[in-house]
Amino acid sequence: MTTVRKRRFIAGAVCPKCAEMDKTVMFTNDEGEEVRECVSCGYSQTTSEQAVEDQAKEIVTRVTPDGKAILDEGEQPLRILGLNPKK
16 A cells, blocks of 8 residues: 655745755655655655755855954055045
8 A cells, every 4th residue: 555645836946956946845854854855857855855955055154263363464544535534
């Protein structure tokens, strides 16, 4: 007997592979994991695969070790054009 899995479309979701909007469905597989799948191109990803991918991608900012601190070098006074200096 085949198990029928209830699939639900995710409104506004964009497929990371083909970039089609509103073509992504979610369902639970036999192992109990949530799976997202594109009905347009067949792309499929489980929640555990997504978690591993998210951990691998750390956003580089100026406070992360890979980011570079922004330093002001050679400070200079600001001169506004069109104003007469006070005498």
